[in-house]
Amino acid sequence: MNVIVLLVLASLTMGAIGLAVFFWTYNTGQYNDLDGAAERILIDDEDTDAVDS
Amino acid sequence: MSTFRREDEELFLASRPTKNGLLQSELSVPGMKCAGCISKIESGLLKLPGVTRARVNLTTKRVTVSWKKSSATPPLLETLSALGFEGHLSTPLENNDDKELKKLIRALAVAGFGAGNIMMLSVGVWAGAEEDTRTLFHGLSALIAFPVLFYSGRIFFASAWTALKAGTTNMDVPISVGVLLTFLMSLYDTITHGPHAYFDAATSLLFFLLIGRTLDHMMRARARTAITGLQKLSPEGAEVLQPDGSTQYLAVEDLMPGMRLRIPAGARIPVNGTIAGGQSDIDVSIINGESTSHRVTIGDKVQAGALNLTGSVTIEATAAASNSFLADMIRLMETAETGRHRYRRIADRVSSLYSPVVHIGALAAFILWFALAGDVHHALTIAVSVLIITCPCALGLAVPMVQTVATKRLFQAGVVIKDGAALERLSEIDTIIFDKTGTLTTGKPNLVNQDQIKPEFIDLAAAMAAHSSHPLSKTLALYATANKYEETHISEFPGDGLEAEIGGVVYRLGRPGWAAKDDGDVANDGSSCVVLTSNDKRLATFYFTDQLRPSASNIIADLSRARFRIEILSGDRAIAVAKVANHLGISTFTSRQRPNDKVDHVERLSRQGRKVLMIGDGVNDAPALAAAHVSMAPASAADIGRNAADFVLLTDEIEAIPVTIGIARRSSNLMRQNILFAILYNMVAVPLAFFGYVTPLIAAIAMSTSSIIVVLNSLRLGGIRGQQSGQSMPRRISSISPPKFHEAVR
Numbered sequence: 001m002n003v004i005v006l007l008v009l010a011s012l013t014m015g016a017i018g019l020a021v022f023f024w025t026y027n028t029g030q031y032n033d034l035d036g037a038a039e040r041i042l043i044d045d046e047d048t049d050a051v052d053s
Numbered sequence: 054m055s056t057f058r059r060e061d062e063e064l065f066l067a068s069r070p071t072k073n074g075l076l077q078s079e080l081s082v083p084g085m086k087c088a089g090c091i092s093k094i095e096s097g098l099l100k101l102p103g104v105t106r107a108r109v110n111l112t113t114k115r116v117t118v119s120w121k122k123s124s125a126t127p128p129l130l131e132t133l134s135a136l137g138f139e140g141h142l143s144t145p146l147e148n149n150d151d152k153e154l155k156k157l158i159r160a161l162a163v164a165g166f167g168a169g170n171i172m173m174l175s176v177g178v179w180a181g182a183e184e185d186t187r188t189l190f191h192g193l194s195a196l197i198a199f200p201v202l203f204y205s206g207r208i209f210f211a212s213a214w215t216a217l218k219a220g221t222t223n224m225d226v227p228i229s230v231g232v233l234l235t236f237l238m239s240l241y242d243t244i245t246h247g248p249h250a251y252f253d254a255a256t257s258l259l260f261f262l263l264i265g266r267t268l269d270h271m272m273r274a275r276a277r278t279a280i281t282g283l284q285k286l287s288p289e290g291a292e293v294l295q296p297d298g299s300t301q302y303l304a305v306e307d308l309m310p311g312m313r314l315r316i317p318a319g320a321r322i323p324v325n326g327t328i329a330g331g332q333s334d335i336d337v338s339i340i341n342g343e344s345t346s347h348r349v350t351i352g353d354k355v356q357a358g359a360l361n362l363t364g365s366v367t368i369e370a371t372a373a374a375s376n377s378f379l380a381d382m383i384r385l386m387e388t389a390e391t392g393r394h395r396y397r398r399i400a401d402r403v404s405s406l407y408s409p410v411v412h413i414g415a416l417a418a419f420i421l422w423f424a425l426a427g428d429v430h431h432a433l434t435i436a437v438s439v440l441i442i443t444c445p446c447a448l449g450l451a452v453p454m455v456q457t458v459a460t461k462r463l464f465q466a467g468v469v470i471k472d473g474a475a476l477e478r479l480s481e482i483d484t485i486i487f488d489k490t491g492t493l494t495t496g497k498p499n500l501v502n503q504d505q506i507k508p509e510f511i512d513l514a515a516a517m518a519a520h521s522s523h524p525l526s527k528t529l530a531l532y533a534t535a536n537k538y539e540e541t542h543i544s545e546f547p548g549d550g551l552e553a554e555i556g557g558v559v560y561r562l563g564r565p566g567w568a569a570k571d572d573g574d575v576a577n578d579g580s581s582c583v584v585l586t587s588n589d590k591r592l593a594t595f596y597f598t599d600q601l602r603p604s605a606s607n608i609i610a611d612l613s614r615a616r617f618r619i620e621i622l623s624g625d626r627a628i629a630v631a632k633v634a635n636h637l638g639i640s641t642f643t644s645r646q647r648p649n650d651k652v653d654h655v656e657r658l659s660r661q662g663r664k665v666l667m668i669g670d671g672v673n674d675a676p677a678l679a680a681a682h683v684s685m686a687p688a689s690a691a692d693i694g695r696n697a698a699d700f701v702l703l704t705d706e707i708e709a710i711p712v713t714i715g716i717a718r719r720s721s722n723l724m725r726q727n728i729l730f731a732i733l734y735n736m737v738a739v740p741l742a743f744f745g746y747v748t749p750l751i752a753a754i755a756m757s758t759s760s761i762i763v764v765l766n767s768l769r770l771g772g773i774r775g776q777q778s779g780q781s782m783p784r785r786i787s788s789i790s791p792p793k794f795h796e797a798v799r
Contacts, residue, residue: 004186004189005189008174008193011170011173012170012193012197015166015169015170016166018166019162019163019166022162023159023162026155026158026159026162032110032112033109033110033111033112033113034112035111035112036091036109036110036111036112039087039088039091039111040088040091041088042087042088043088043091043092
């Protein structure tokens with residue numbers, strides 16, 4: 001019984017972390033230019049300004 | 054700013070200040086495609102003094118540039134064209150729409166999280182969890198479901214509340230009632246240790262519905278981005294000559310009648326006016342579709358939107374921007390749009406039936422079971438399962454999913470769609486009306502009698518023409534084979550032509566009445582011509598006509614084979630229109646049409662019950678585009694034309710027209726299949742729920758399966774990809790029979 005509570009809480013926590021990470025990436029505009037992101041890996045020396053504000 | 058530059062002023066007007074004292078401009082660069090383009094553009098722009106940041110967005114084909122206000126305006130567009138990219142200034146995207154999308158995406162993420170986790174717990178219950186564990190799982194589910202309902206559900210609750218307040222009902226009302234009732238009932242069952250809870254159904258219902266909502270919104274937003282991204286450089290302002298001789302750059306809205314404006318060669322005329330100084334040629338193709346340019350001199354009237362070609366002129370404004378030709382067109386267009394018969398989207402038609410049927414069904418179930426068994430709880434359970442199982446998931450996904458896939462396919466084929474309903478409308482058309490200039494033709498002149506002219510005269514004329522920006526000169530300059538006249542002094546007489554002196558001989562290239570004293574022997578068959586003379590003696594006459602687009606004949610042949618009725622409706626002279634029509638084998642054509650004539654023509658056809666597709670590019674077409682059942686405009690069209698059209702063709706060719714019709718018909722078919730499936734599903738599921746045979750497990754499985762089937766069916770549209778290769782396309786379009794199925798659903 002205790003094991004189940006622990007496991008359920010653990011899975012919920014991990015799910016919540018995933019959700020939080022999604023919110024962070026979305027709010028910082030990391031999905032704004034998916035086509036560009038796919039191409040940018042080919043550029044050798046990119047500046048660190050990787051996110052559209 | 055020491056030296057005045059018109060481009061700088063325009064850039065300044067189109068930029069907006071940011072927090073840290075910088076100015077931010079957005080440029081649309083349709084030509085960028087790859088990583089090479091990104092780094093070339095970004096590093097190229099960053100090298101400019103004053104530029105602090107340049108960021109390419111490849112998805113929207115835009116560059117955002119931040120630059121210091123204190124420094125001189127950086128030559129952004131010039132740098133881009135030096136790098137080999139054509140750029141346009143564009144207004145920054147509105148942020149309001151983004152907020153709506155952000156709200157939907159966040160709600161979707163939360164609903165997905167909730168639905169996934171509750172489903173995980175539910176599987177445990179279905180697998181046979183015993184008393185205590187079951188209650189624990191139900192309790193945990195309730196804990197997750199409550200915030201999800203609060204956060205993700207309010208999108209539906211708010212919409213339903215607005216509808217109810219207005220005394221109407223929409224699709225969101227049964228959804229909201231169903232979800233809230235389910236939640237409250239499940240909460241009651243959890244507290245009383247009941248065997249069944251429907252938290253999973255409530256949250257996954259929200260999740261699937263939000264997918265549909267988000268797709269629908271994204272499709273509209275993306276289309277808007279693409280359209281604004283194309284925004285061509287329409288005049289943002291003009292140089293106003295002050296009484297004291299100085300000049301001031303004013304925005305178009307601030308121009309008043311009586312002001313004197315200096316219009317340099319190559320600029321568009323911002324407001325209606327009269328020429329007060331100088332002479333030039335103007336291109337009015339965007340206004341009335343006439344393919345040849347006009348000579349204007351002092352006293353002539355010019356209309357807003359005309360392009361000044363060769364010489365700088367001063368005009369006296371006779372109207373403010375709000376009373377100019379462009380504004381008139383916008384008003385005409387708005388009237389046409391309100392007159393357009395109100396098309397009801399297939400989804401709206403279905404959902405207007407759906408909502409009352411579901412409510413009545415659920416209510417009937419409740420009354421029946423209460424009367425039969427007298428048990429409120431049981432009767433309510435049945436009513437709720439009716440509401441849940443008829444969840445319009447499949448219905449909510451049926452249309453947006455197809456539209457999303459179709460939008461993507463169309464974008465790959467170089468077509469942007471503005472409104473999803475346009476796909477449905479396009480699938481119904483039986484008549485296609487083309488504008489001539491810029492649609493069937495390239496809108497650019499082409500030399501037609503090259504083989505009748507001595508090569509040395511062509512060379513001489515080409516060398517002279519290279520010094521002018523008149524469209525005929527630009528064409529002629531392309532025919533240069535060798536450049537042996539480099540040293541020659543050439544002067545341009547705006548409105549007349551060019552003059553050069555070579556070895557004591559005066560050569561003139563220009564309009565016949567100016568270059569040669571005799572004015573005879575000029576054919577008037579709709580083509581324009583210039584003559585080359587030496588000391589008043591005619592050497593050669595060059596004839597030009599507006600060139601047909603290379604693919605026009607094939608496209609027209611394909612479309613007529615597919616049994617569309619095809620017409621040409623042009624503002625150009627009869628002789629020019631007849632030539633194009635005869636060449637393409639189009640028997641119905643009308644010339645010299647003013648904008649309101651075009652609207653009348655389109656409306657007359659609509660009254661006869663025809664569904665008209667209007668394809669046009671000029672400002673003069675915009676009202677007709679708005680009046681037609683559905684409309685298309687090439688990317689080169691005037692802003693107003695693109696805004697009026699439902700589809701914008703991004704490529705220069707019109708080959709995309711049959712492809713678009715093909716995709717529209719297939720997607721319309723798929724939408725109907727999806728909706729039919731959703732209705733059939735309900736016809737099976739509702740009686741089962743009504744008579745109490747549905748458990749939460751069955752409800753969840755049925756609901757998810759129906760949604761997935763709809764999604765998979767929509768993805769079949771992806772198979773249309775092979776159609777984009779030129780060869781298979783014509784066969785495809787002619788194999789599609791004329792519309793017949795749309796009558797069935799109405």
